[in-house]
Amino acid sequence: MPNGPLVYRQRLLTRVTHWIWAVSLFFLLLTGLQIFNAHPVLHVGLESGFDYDNAILEIGAVDAGGELRGVTRVLGTEFDTTGVLGVSGGEVRAFPAALTIPSKQSLATGRIIHFFFAWALGITLAVWLIASALNGHLRQLVPSLADLRALPRDLADHARLQFHHTADYSVLQKLAYASVLFVALPLMILTGLSMSPGFNAAAPWLLDLFGGRQTARTIHFLTMTALVGFFAVHMAMILLAGPFNEMRSILTGWYRTDGGHNENGHD
Amino acid sequence: MRTGMIDRRKLLLGSAALALSGCKVFDTAADQGSTLHQLFASHEGLTRPAQRALIGDRLAPEYTEADIRQGMRPNGSTDPVSAAYRQMAETAFRDYRLSVTGLVEAPVTLSLRDLTALPARTQITRHDCVEGWSCIAKWQGVPLGTVLNLAQPKPAARYAVFHCFDAIERSLSGEVLYYESIDLIDAYHAQTILAYAMNGTALPVANGAPLRLRVERQLGYKMAKYVHTIELTDSLASLGFGRGSYWADRGYEWYAGI
Numbered sequence: 001m002p003n004g005p006l007v008y009r010q011r012l013l014t015r016v017t018h019w020i021w022a023v024s025l026f027f028l029l030l031t032g033l034q035i036f037n038a039h040p041v042l043h044v045g046l047e048s049g050f051d052y053d054n055a056i057l058e059i060g061a062v063d064a065g066g067e068l069r070g071v072t073r074v075l076g077t078e079f080d081t082t083g084v085l086g087v088s089g090g091e092v093r094a095f096p097a098a099l100t101i102p103s104k105q106s107l108a109t110g111r112i113i114h115f116f117f118a119w120a121l122g123i124t125l126a127v128w129l130i131a132s133a134l135n136g137h138l139r140q141l142v143p144s145l146a147d148l149r150a151l152p153r154d155l156a157d158h159a160r161l162q163f164h165h166t167a168d169y170s171v172l173q174k175l176a177y178a179s180v181l182f183v184a185l186p187l188m189i190l191t192g193l194s195m196s197p198g199f200n201a202a203a204p205w206l207l208d209l210f211g212g213r214q215t216a217r218t219i220h221f222l223t224m225t226a227l228v229g230f231f232a233v234h235m236a237m238i239l240l241a242g243p244f245n246e247m248r249s250i251l252t253g254w255y256r257t258d259g260g261h262n263e264n265g266h267d
Numbered sequence: 268m269r270t271g272m273i274d275r276r277k278l279l280l281g282s283a284a285l286a287l288s289g290c291k292v293f294d295t296a297a298d299q300g301s302t303l304h305q306l307f308a309s310h311e312g313l314t315r316p317a318q319r320a321l322i323g324d325r326l327a328p329e330y331t332e333a334d335i336r337q338g339m340r341p342n343g344s345t346d347p348v349s350a351a352y353r354q355m356a357e358t359a360f361r362d363y364r365l366s367v368t369g370l371v372e373a374p375v376t377l378s379l380r381d382l383t384a385l386p387a388r389t390q391i392t393r394h395d396c397v398e399g400w401s402c403i404a405k406w407q408g409v410p411l412g413t414v415l416n417l418a419q420p421k422p423a424a425r426y427a428v429f430h431c432f433d434a435i436e437r438s439l440s441g442e443v444l445y446y447e448s449i450d451l452i453d454a455y456h457a458q459t460i461l462a463y464a465m466n467g468t469a470l471p472v473a474n475g476a477p478l479r480l481r482v483e484r485q486l487g488y489k490m491a492k493y494v495h496t497i498e499l500t501d502s503l504a505s506l507g508f509g510r511g512s513y514w515a516d517r518g519y520e521w522y523a524g525i
Contacts, residue, residue, distance in 0.1 A: 039399035046330070047393060048400035051337035102294040107397065108518030109297040112307040115525065119310055197395045198484045198524025202321040204328045213393065213401050 002165035002245065002258045009167060009255040014137065017128040018250055021185075024117040024124075025227065028188075030101040031117075032224060033094075034110030040094030042221055046212035056218065059094040061086045068092060122189055125181070140168065141178050147171040163241040165258045176230065184227055191220040299518050308520075315522040319452070322524075327458055327483035330391040330403050339404040339465055341473035342396055344433035344445065347493055352432040360477035365414075365461075369428070369498035372419035379463060379477055385409040388460050396487040397519065406481050408462035412455040414497070420451070424499035427454045428506060429480055432493040435513065447491040447512045448503055448521075449482055458483040461494065486523035488514045 010018070040059040043049060058073040059081070070086020072079045082088075088096035097103040101113060132138045143151075154171045157164065164170060169177065193199045194207050194216035210216040238246045249255035296303040347353075355363050365377045389407045396402075415427065426448045434442035453459055460481050463470050470476045475492025482489045489512070503511035503521075515521040 035399065039396070041400070043400075046334060046401070047336070047403045048340075049337065050340050050400075050402070097291075102297045103291045104294065104297070106297045106518070108514075109304070109307075111397075111520070112304070112310060112518070113293070113296060115310040115314060116307040119313055193525075195395075195399075196318070196525035197327060197393075197486060198318040198322055201325040201327050201484050202318075207328060213395065217399065 001242065002256045004165070004257040004259045006254045006256050007167040008253050009249050010253045011135075011137070012253065013128060013131055015250055015253060017124045020120060020124045024121040025231075027101065027113055027117040028121065029224065029228065030099060031110040031114040034100040034102070034105075035107060035114060036221065037094045037100060037105065038107045042218040043214035044211070044218055045214050048214055054214070057221075059085050061092040118189070118192060121185070125185055125189075129181075141174055141181070143171050143174045143178070147174060161240055163237075165241070165245065165256065167255070167257060176233070180227065180230055184223055184230070187223050188220060188227070191216045191223065195220065297518070304518075311520050311522060314520070314525060318522075318524040322484065324456060327392055330393065332391065332405070334403045335391065335405060335466060337402070339394065339474055340396075340400070340402045341471075342398075342487065344435055344492065345473040347433040347472075349432055349434075349442075352493065356472060356476070363477050363495075365478060365494065366496045367414060367418040367499075368496060369500050370421040370424040371415075371499055372421060373417075375414075375418045377414070377417075382409050382414075382461065382463060382478070385413055388458075390458055390460070390481075390483070392458070392481070392483045394487050394490070397514075397523065405466050406460065406462040407464035408460035408478075408481065410457070411459045411461055411480070411497075414461060415454060415499070418499075420499050423501045424451065425501050426450055426499070426503055426511070428498040428500055428503070428511075429491040429494045430496040430498065431491050432495055443513070445491060445493070445513045446506060447480070447489055447514075448500075448506070449480075449485075449489065453482055453485070456482075456484070484524060486525075488512075488519065489523050 039048075041048065041055050042057040043054045044056055045054045049055065055073070056075055060071050060073070062069050062071050068082075068087045068090075069080055070082040070084065070088065072081040072085045084096060085094060086092070093100075093105065100110070102109050129138075132141075148171065151171050158172055190206060191210060193203075194210050195213055200207050200213070207213060207216065210219060245256050293303070295301045296307055298304060355361075360379055363379055365382065366374065367377075368374045386409070387407055388410055389405065391403065391405045394402050394404060411427070427450075428448040429446060431445040431447075433445045435445060436443050449459070458481065461478050462475075462481050463478055465471065465474055470479060475490075475494075478494050479492040480490045480494060500506075503509065507513065508516040510516045511521045512519075
């Protein structure tokens with residue numbers, strides 16, 4: 001347990017936007033799966049192959065002698081995913097009711113909630129990026145050369161579940177947060193916009209950059225899985241590094257650092 | 268510290284319960300009358316002006332013959348059953364007439380022959396279904412603006428409403444006929460056409476014969492098939508449930524640019 005001084009680590013804008021992003025991503029994920037369920041296939045290319053096969057993932061159902069089985073096909077290999085994907089709760093649906101908003105099939109409702117929170121995420125991310133560029137916070141998130149040199153040690157420390165509680169983020173934290181904020185979320189927004197026939201008229205070059213609308217949709221889905229992976233690690237790190245201290249810092253900004261003997265301490 | 272930990276545990280359990288049943292908690296949003304639905308649907312008030320400001324009169328991407336790799340996937344109604352439609356279909360739509368009515372100076376009625384005699388536009392475009400799939404096809408038809416100009420819209424006209432032969436569902440009061448509407452900005456866009464041919468042949472019944480709308484910067488449900496009447500209006504309130512289209516009445520966005 002850290003026993004050094006409290007430091008003010010997250011300013012108000014970062015805390016507020018963090019929680020708006022958390023709520024938005026919760027809804028975006030579960031309504032996104034609702035929308036995906038309307039056409040549970042991921043294609044690569046300009047269009048969806050119906051008379052030819054350009055699918056890399058397909059979630060479906062087959063009637064196996066009077067019994068419905070959920071089948072997930074990934075890059076040509078089939079898996080029986082009954083109960084979770086393809087068939088769940090006795091009905092044919094790609095992702096199960098517990099993972100979609102609304103729980104029943106409603107593409108229209110999923111869409112309005114998805115776009116509502118897409119605006120919330122996009123606007124707050126833009127505000128935060130501009131403010132953080134102006135107040136110097138962005139520099140705190142971009143790893144320095146010294147940070148990168150410390151990477152092997154930070155990796156080893158994390159592997160041993162030894163966490164340093166300092167005023168600055170560790171290099172792994174910087175890399176994780178920077179990847180989410182500067183890469184994954186902008187990529188989600190841009191691939192999302194590239195699925196819009198209206199936006200395609202404004203930026204056809206972006207559509208070409210992503211390799212067509214269906215590839216953009218596939219990248220949107222894969223980036224989602226990366227964000228879910230980030231969320232799982234993020235939660236695990238909070239629990240391992242001391243949930244009370246971590247929650248206090250993202251709620252109030254104040255974070256208790258390690259005692260003075262720690263060479264990384266900023267006391 | 269100790270109480271903090273307990274509260275934290277409760278918070279975690281609470282969030283887990285919310286995530287698990289997640290999804291039922293927000294089911295009321297599916298009810299179009301609910302406050303939650305109206306809150307979420309308010310995004311349309313940002314989405315449409317933002318897209319309009321970004322795209323102006325720019326064109327949707329067009330593709331090449333080489334990009335047409337399959338037939339055009341039909342969706343929604345694929346075979347209208349009304350007697351009037353069936354009879355026309357049996358005689359290759361010789362008796363078909365398109366009416367342009369409503370807020371116009373000179374209502375017109377056009378046969379397929381009249382329509383094909385007008386200057387045509389051909390475009391290879393991508394059809395994006397609201398479900399998520401896309402399909403590329405070649406469309407040939409007459410620009411909607413050309414047809415509207417024949418009827419001379421009155422200054423009060425704001426929307427073009429498309430009345431169709433097909434019914435997706437039956438209600439207690441009879442068939443619910445498909446209808447759609449766009450505003451005159453989209454109606455006069457260069458790529459907005461009334462298509463009578465697809466991939467080099469007459470428009471098949473499954474794809475909306477004899478005449479369907481193409482609004483290339485919006486999703487597929489806006490592109491009404493089996494159109495028989497175009498009505499210019501200043502309001503959408505008196506049609507259907509008042510939201511301007513069959514699918515908008517069922518909770519989808521009226522402006523379907525995304």
